[in-house]
Amino acid sequence: MVYSVAIAGASGYAGGEVLRLLAGHPDFEVRTVTAHSNAGELLTTTQPHLRSYAGMVLQETTADVLRGHDVVFLALPHGKSGALADELGDGSLVVDCGADHRLTSEAAWQQFYRSDYHGSWPYGLPELVLADGGKQRQNLAGVNRIAVPGCNVTAVSLALAPGIQAGVIQPADLVTVLAVGPSGAGKTLRTDLLASELLGSAHAYGVGGVHRHVPEIIQNLTGAGGEGVSVSFTPVLVPMARGILATSTARLQPGVSAADVRSAWQLAYADEPFVQLLPEGSFPKVSDTIGANTALIGLAVDEAAERVVTVVALDNLVKGTAGAAIQSTNIALGLAEHTGLSPNGVAP
Ligand SMILES: NC(=O)C1=CN([C@@H]2O[C@H](COP(=O)(O)OP(=O)(O)OC[C@H]3O[C@@H](n4cnc5c(N)ncnc54)[C@H](OP(=O)(O)O)[C@@H]3O)[C@@H](O)[C@H]2O)C=CC1
Numbered sequence: 001m002v003y004s005v006a007i008a009g010a011s012g013y014a015g016g017e018v019l020r021l022l023a024g025h026p027d028f029e030v031r032t033v034t035a036h037s038n039a040g041e042l043l044t045t046t047q048p049h050l051r052s053y054a055g056m057v058l059q060e061t062t063a064d065v066l067r068g069h070d071v072v073f074l075a076l077p078h079g080k081s082g083a084l085a086d087e088l089g090d091g092s093l094v095v096d097c098g099a100d101h102r103l104t105s106e107a108a109w110q111q112f113y114r115s116d117y118h119g120s121w122p123y124g125l126p127e128l129v130l131a132d133g134g135k136q137r138q139n140l141a142g143v144n145r146i147a148v149p150g151c152n153v154t155a156v157s158l159a160l161a162p163g164i165q166a167g168v169i170q171p172a173d174l175v176t177v178l179a180v181g182p183s184g185a186g187k188t189l190r191t192d193l194l195a196s197e198l199l200g201s202a203h204a205y206g207v208g209g210v211h212r213h214v215p216e217i218i219q220n221l222t223g224a225g226g227e228g229v230s231v232s233f234t235p236v237l238v239p240m241a242r243g244i245l246a247t248s249t250a251r252l253q254p255g256v257s258a259a260d261v262r263s264a265w266q267l268a269y270a271d272e273p274f275v276q277l278l279p280e281g282s283f284p285k286v287s288d289t290i291g292a293n294t295a296l297i298g299l300a301v302d303e304a305a306e307r308v309v310t311v312v313a314l315d316n317l318v319k320g321t322a323g324a325a326i327q328s329t330n331i332a333l334g335l336a337e338h339t340g341l342s343p344n345g346v347a348p
């Protein structure tokens with residue numbers, strides 16, 4: 001069976017990456033693409049690199065246009081998919097790349113997003129370790145709604161959940177500083193994203209516990225078994241088109257050895273082709289993950305500081321968005337989880 005697909009927000013970065021990956025997927029056929037200000041234009045006007053779709057025209061983003069497809073990917077600005085999704089029937093699998101259905105706490109949603117709450121959907125991070133030692137993929141089989149994680153959240157959650165679940169790091173006093181490229185902010189014109197502001201520089205944003213990914217990180221690490229999770233999260237905008245490099249540190253639990261620490265992460269990811277722990281002494285580069293549906297993890301114990309240090313690299317648009325969306329969709333539909341996805345990146 002070939003599943004019919006519609007993509008809302010197809011003119012944007014996330015929608016474009018879903019399209020790029022779906023072009024290599026044998027089980028999906030993209031029938032409809034929609035946009036907002038670019039509706040009526042050829043898709044290749046805004047996505048000139050997506051030659052497989054030459055001739056497709058961007059339609060208006062409405063429920064009527066999106067309804068009737070087997071799978072609908074929503075890649076819209078925050079706050080724009082909640083009401084739209086409510087109008088799509090249960091017959092379609094709806095996969096939201098935005099934030100509207102990620103948080104299980106309405107209070108946290110209101111505090112960080114300040115817009116109407118539309119409830120939470122099954123969370124699309126298959127490799128996320130859960131408190132019982134299982135993985136989030138067990139909650140995705142057969143579902144008809146998927147909330148794709150925030151890209152920064154994916155990096156931090158994959159970095160820390162194994163240590164929390166295994167009880168080798170303390171869930172309080174986690175610290176992450178994360179370098180991210182401007183594609184994470186979408187195509188929106190912003191003066192702080194101008195090349196002249198970005199090139200040759202780097203700046204922190206969302207500083208002081210106010211970034212909207214903080215509650216999502218806490219939700220995931222609590223789900224991994226952490227009680228009293230607290231995280232100081234600081235993103236830093238750097239001049240690379242794509243990619244995330246997240247450096248996270250956590251206090252060691254008393255009496256835990258460096259070998260205990262490494263085996264916690266090894267156990268979590270030994271069978272995961274898309275989340276790979278690097279050998280001792282190796283740390284990933286963002287450039288190792290560009291175009292790949294892969295998160296690479298480096299791990300060390302800082303004995304003097306009594307902290308575990310993890311370094312995670314991933315492509316925000318692939319493992320951080322479109323790859324996670326397609327991987328989770330494969331699971332929901334009962335397809336082989338890795339269909340249409342590659343652990344290999346492009347280099348140089
Ligand atoms: N970029 C990333 O790394 C990641 C993005 N995401 C999420 O994916 C979603 C899309 O992000 P991204 O692709 O980066 O953003 P872009 O700004 O690149 O694209 C936004 C898309 O939404 C459309 N759009 C804009 N305003 C409206 C509106 N009022 N109603 C309907 N459609 C609208 C745009 O259409 P048009 O161009 O025609 O105006 C465009 O297709 C966001 O929720 C984001 O959080 C998630 C993880 C990572």
Ligand SMILES: CC(=O)N[C@@H](CCC(=O)OP(=O)(O)O)C(=O)O
Binds near residue numbers: 097098099149152316
């Ligand atoms: C550079 C930049 O602004 N990055 C974005 C990443 C957002 C993202 O991809 O996640 P969402 O789906 O939650 O938007 C940020 O830190 O907010």
